[in-house]
Amino acid sequence: MRISFTVNGNPVVVEAEPLARLLDVLRIDLGLHGVKEGCGEGECGACAVLLNGRIVNSCVTPVAAAADGEILTIEGFCETDRYAVIEQAFSDSGGVQCGFCTPGFVMATEALLRENSKPSEDEIRRGLSGNLCRCTGYNMIVQAVQAASETLNGQ
Ligand code: FES
Ligand code: FES
Structure with missing residues (x-):
């Protein structure tokens, strides 16, 4: 078809x-x-x-x-300014290690921040609960999303 x-x-x-x-x-x-x-x-x-x-x-x-x-x-997405912000935040926070999970996390982060531009830590953890990472222990990814949110909101 x-x-x-x-x-x-x-x-x-x-x-x-x-x-x-x-x-x-x-x-x-x-x-x-x-x-x-x-x-x-x-x-x-x-x-x-x-x-x-x-x-x-x-x-x-x-x-x-x-x-x-x-x-x-x-x-x-990697052609966009929003990607540049999210990618920088992941890189600064140590949220990228082997990198296998990263494209999925970046897309989930974009989906989350489109819906909720200032998510709380709980909302970030819930928003990314469909993504698994074997390397980072998640805290660095949560920090990355918080940093990306702040930058995108001009803080
Ligand atoms: S490969 Fe699709 S959810 Fe794991
Ligand atoms: S950075 Fe290796 S699986 Fe997430």
């Missing part, structure tokens, strides 16, 4: 089974390797992308769910 959507602002048409994983279409068909596969079961957030502005785990999202929608992956 032919499925049309927009990825990082570019219209695309893919030929895929409707239940094919959005993750595979993004990585294999479209070459977007910043979208990572960790658990493959919807538990770790490594494959997170924004679909119509909402965070989704692309490993458990059928490509048909993206039909006529807008997808933002780390490859598109």
Whole structure:
């Protein structure tokens, strides 16, 4: 089946089974390797992308769910000023170690800060609860999100 959507602002048409994983279409068909596969079961957030502005785990999202929608992956987001702020905050806070989880955390951070520009620590922990990191122990990531929020709010 032919499925049309927009990825990082570019219209695309893919030929895929409707239940094919959005993750595979993004990585294999479209070459977007910043979208990572960790658990493959919807538990770790490594494959997170924004679909119509909402965070989704692309490993458990059928490509048909993206039909006529807008997808933002780390490859598109990294062209933006907001990415630069979030990336700098992660780097300054030590929130990036092996880096495998980072694209998913950055996308989840963007989704969170779009909805709630000044989240409390609890709200950050809840907002990022769908993302797992084996390296950082999370506190540095929470600090990164707090710092990014402050910068984006001009504090
Ligand atoms: S790879 Fe998709 S949630 Fe882990
Ligand atoms: S930095 Fe290694 S899994 Fe998060």
